Structure formats: C-alpha cells, structure tokens
Amino acid sequence: EISLGLVGSExxxxxxxxxxxxARRAQTxxxxxxAPASAWTAVAGHPGRFETAHxxxxxxxxxxxxxxxxxxxxxxxxxxxxxxxxxxxxxxxHDVSRFSLTYAGMDGLVDGCRRIERAFTVVQRExxxxxxxxxxxxxxxxxxxxxxxxxxxxxxxxxxQLSHHSLQEARKRNHVLYRRIRSMLPDICRVPAEQLExxxxxxxxxxxxxxxxx
Numbered sequence: 001e002i003s004l005g006l007v008g009s010e011x012x013x014x015x016x017x018x019x020x021x022x023a024r025r026a027q028t029x030x031x032x033x034x035a036p037a038s039a040w041t042a043v044a045g046h047p048g049r050f051e052t053a054h055x056x057x058x059x060x061x062x063x064x065x066x067x068x069x070x071x072x073x074x075x076x077x078x079x080x081x082x083x084x085x086x087x088x089x090x091x092x093x094h095d096v097s098r099f100s101l102t103y104a105g106m107d108g109l110v111d112g113c114r115r116i117e118r119a120f121t122v123v124q125r126e127x128x129x130x131x132x133x134x135x136x137x138x139x140x141x142x143x144x145x146x147x148x149x150x151x152x153x154x155x156x157x158x159x160x161q162l163s164h165h166s167l168q169e170a171r172k173r174n175h176v177l178y179r180r181i182r183s184m185l186p187d188i189c190r191v192p193a194e195q196l197e198x199x200x201x202x203x204x205x206x207x208x209x210x211x212x213x214x
Contacts, residue, residue, distance in 0.1 A: 013091040016073055023066045023096035026146040026156035030097060031063055033120070057119070058101035058112050059165070067096045094143060094157035101162045109162055113140055116160060121145040123157060134185055135178065137171070139163040 013019050031040065031050070039054040040063070050063040067075075072093050080089035103109040116122065124143035132138045140162040148154040171178060 014087055016069055016076075016090060019072065019090045019093060019096060020066060020069065022148055022154060022156050023158075025148045026097040026158050027063070027066050029148065030099065030144070030146050030158050034058075034061055034099065057115050058162070059104050059108060060102045062100040062102075064098065064100065067098065072096050095159035097146065097156055097158035099158070099160050100168075101160060102165045102168050103162070104165050106164065109140070109164060113142070113162055116142060116144070116162075135181060138167060 013022065034057055035052045035055040039052040040050045041052065043049040043051050043062070048065045051061065053060050055061050072090075076089040076093050080092040084092055101112060103112060120142075121144060122142050123145050124141075126141040129138045129140065142160045142162070143157045144160060146156050146158050148156055
C-alpha cells in the first residue's frame, strides 16, 4: 500500500460533514464516468443505491452510495487520529466514495482493470487474489483520483472494487456467517477492526470457532 499525501484543498477538510459533501460530489461524478445517467437504475428495496449492466468497464456495477458517517468516523479515529490529530484525520480518509464492479469471468476482470487504468488516474492498487483477506475474500481494489473542483484543487480518492460474480454470490449466501466471523476476528487476530482487511489468509495457525460456536 502506498502513502497518499494531502492534495490541494484536501488540507481544508476539517470535519466529517465536509468530507461527506466532497465524497458525494465525487460519487456522482465518478458514476457518470463509469456509465451514462440513463444506464443507471434504482436497486429495488434499497433506497439510494443504483446499478447498471451497461458499462464498458464491467459486466455489472453497483453504486451503494458513500460510506456511512459512523464507518468513516471509525476509520478516521482508528487509523489517523493518533498520528495526525482530530484537525487533520478526516482529510486522510480517501475511500468514502466507492463502487462495486463485478465480472462473469477472470478475463473480463483483467480487461476491466486495464480499461480503468487507461481511463482514470489510479493512485493505488491492491490485488487480493494474490493476497486474500483472513476470511478468504479476493478482489482487486483500485483507488482513483476524482477532481471535484479543479479551481479549488479539491480531489477525492474513490474506491473501485473489482470482483468475480461467483464470489459476490457466495458472500451474499453466507452473509450472516460472514458478519459473525468478521466480528470475532479482531480479537482472534489481535488487530483493530478497521485493519482487518490487512490480515492475510496465511493466518491459518489461529484457532477459529467451530460451526457450533458460530
């Protein structure tokens, strides 16, 4: 993982509300770059969420909206407050805007990744097919730079998660167990919850709960 510095007026982001406002604008702009407005449809039963199957970058894209305020507050405090202080910690949270891109095959995923890297400014890449998480999740995560206000120099780093359709379906089927095990892992792996994605699957020596305990 590379270290992302403060760019332009990111240094002026002092609170959660301002960060959310910048992220919402980035979400709208990035969504329109991934697919035209007419291609997006609302996800039934999920207000504020949209999806499209008409994009040159993926077989299917879901827009879940920006991260919730509680989640970004947790990330700012756990990862950045001790090092940067309460006045600068929000400016360090880069992936509040996010999209999920899925593919029917790995060839399509690789091609989609290349298309994104040609069309956007990618500032960070993480290949979790090569290094899965402690729960075995695999994807490719890209952080792309979105210029929210060129005159003011305001930018946001949005997250694009590229995954295989079968993995997404498996996650949906096992959602309850996934959340239960995930809630236990910070204590088992001895890491803060916010840093759980950094724990590799090679932690096989840890004693995980049995099915009965879960």
